Amino acid sequence: MPSSPCAPEEVRRVACVGAGVIGGGWVAHFLGRGYDVTAWDPAPDAEEKLRRLVDAAWPALTQIGLADGASPDRLTVAATVEEAVADAQFVQESAPEKLELKRSLLAQLDAAAPPGVVIASSTSGYPMTDMQTEAADPGRLVVGHPFNPPYLIPLVEVVGGERTDAAAVEWASRFYKVAGKSVITMERELPGFIANRLQEALWREALHMVAGGEATVKEIDDSITEGPGLRWAFMGPCLTFALAGGEGGMGHMLDHFGPSLKSPWTRLEAPELDDTLRAAMVDGCDEAAGSRTIAQLVAERDQGVIDVLRATGRLPRQRAEGTDAITHTPSTMGDEK
Known part of the structure; x- marks a missing residue:
C-alpha cells in the first residue's frame, strides 16, 4: 500500500458507497462532523431516500453538537461509483451483505479511488480476507464495522484481512477517532466481529x-x-x-x-x-x-441514545442555544473509556 495521500486529521472529503440504512447513517455522521460527502447507490430513488434520512437524523446530530461548517448542503450524490470516489480521501462501503457483491464492488472501488486512499467496508460479518480477493491493491482494504445508527452509536470495529497493510488499519482507526467514533482495533479477524x-x-x-x-x-x-x-x-x-x-x-x-x-x-x-x-x-x-410509525420509533430511539450518552458522561450536557459548535477534533463521544 502506498502512503496515504493525507493524514487522518487532514481528511475533508469522504465517499460513501451504498446509501441504505447503514450507508445513509454514515453519510449523516460524516456530514454532522463537517466533512464534504459524496454518495452513490444504484437504486433509482436512492437520492430521495438518502436526503430524507439525513433530514431525519439532523435534529439528533444538532443535539449532540455539529462540527464547524456542518451542513446537509455538503452532500453530493454521484451518478457513478467512479465519480463518487474520484477525489475521495476516505471511502466507506456499505453495500448489502452478499459476498460476491462485496468482492466485485471493493475491486471496483480499488480501481477507481486515488492511490493510497483507505477503503473501509461496513460489513457486519464477512472477514476482509474473504472480500479482498479480487482487488488489485488489497493492502488498503479494511473493515470498519459500525452499529445502527452510525450517526449516534459511537462504536466502530476496525480490522484488516490477511492481505491488508497494517498501516491501513492504523490509519483507519485514527481517522475514525478523529471523526468522532469510539474505536476497537481488533488484532485478528473474527467472523461477526465482537x-x-x-x-x-x-x-x-x-x-x-x-x-x-x-x-x-x-x-x-x-x-x-x-x-x-x-x-x-x-x-x-x-x-x-x-x-x-x-x-x-x-x-x-x-x-x-x-x-x-x-x-x-x-x-x-x-x-x-x-x-x-x-x-x-x-x-x-x-x-x-x-400506533407509532417507523419514523416515530426512529426519533424515539435516537433521543433515547442521546439521553443515555449524555447521562453517562459520554456527551456534554445540553448546550445553550448559540454556543460554539464542536470542532473537527474527536469529541467525548469518540473517546475510549
Missing part, C-alpha cells in the same frame, strides 16, 4: 423463546430495557458480572455461579425460521410498536 457475536447470542435465545411460546416480543424487549440493558449502557457484561461477586469480584462470582453454566439455560443453535416464527416476530413487533 459486538455482533454477543448481540447474536441474545437474538438467537430471543427467537427460541418466541418460537417455544415461552415469552412474547414485548416481554423480551422489556427484560433488557428494564433490566441488564440499563447496566450495559455504561458497564459491559464482564465487569457487571464481576460486581455480582461482591468484594470477591469475578473470582467469587465464577466460584459461586460457575456450576450454573452447565444448566441448559441457553440454546445458541438458531431455531428454524419458519413461517410461524416469522409471523410471531412480525406480529409481536407490530403489537409492541402500537
Whole structure:
C-alpha cells in the first residue's frame, strides 16, 4: 500500500458507497462532523431516500453538537461509483451483505479511488480476507464495522484481512477517532466481529423463546430495557458480572455461579425460521410498536441514545442555544473509556 495521500486529521472529503440504512447513517455522521460527502447507490430513488434520512437524523446530530461548517448542503450524490470516489480521501462501503457483491464492488472501488486512499467496508460479518480477493491493491482494504445508527452509536470495529497493510488499519482507526467514533482495533479477524457475536447470542435465545411460546416480543424487549440493558449502557457484561461477586469480584462470582453454566439455560443453535416464527416476530413487533410509525420509533430511539450518552458522561450536557459548535477534533463521544 502506498502512503496515504493525507493524514487522518487532514481528511475533508469522504465517499460513501451504498446509501441504505447503514450507508445513509454514515453519510449523516460524516456530514454532522463537517466533512464534504459524496454518495452513490444504484437504486433509482436512492437520492430521495438518502436526503430524507439525513433530514431525519439532523435534529439528533444538532443535539449532540455539529462540527464547524456542518451542513446537509455538503452532500453530493454521484451518478457513478467512479465519480463518487474520484477525489475521495476516505471511502466507506456499505453495500448489502452478499459476498460476491462485496468482492466485485471493493475491486471496483480499488480501481477507481486515488492511490493510497483507505477503503473501509461496513460489513457486519464477512472477514476482509474473504472480500479482498479480487482487488488489485488489497493492502488498503479494511473493515470498519459500525452499529445502527452510525450517526449516534459511537462504536466502530476496525480490522484488516490477511492481505491488508497494517498501516491501513492504523490509519483507519485514527481517522475514525478523529471523526468522532469510539474505536476497537481488533488484532485478528473474527467472523461477526465482537459486538455482533454477543448481540447474536441474545437474538438467537430471543427467537427460541418466541418460537417455544415461552415469552412474547414485548416481554423480551422489556427484560433488557428494564433490566441488564440499563447496566450495559455504561458497564459491559464482564465487569457487571464481576460486581455480582461482591468484594470477591469475578473470582467469587465464577466460584459461586460457575456450576450454573452447565444448566441448559441457553440454546445458541438458531431455531428454524419458519413461517410461524416469522409471523410471531412480525406480529409481536407490530403489537409492541402500537400506533407509532417507523419514523416515530426512529426519533424515539435516537433521543433515547442521546439521553443515555449524555447521562453517562459520554456527551456534554445540553448546550445553550448559540454556543460554539464542536470542532473537527474527536469529541467525548469518540473517546475510549
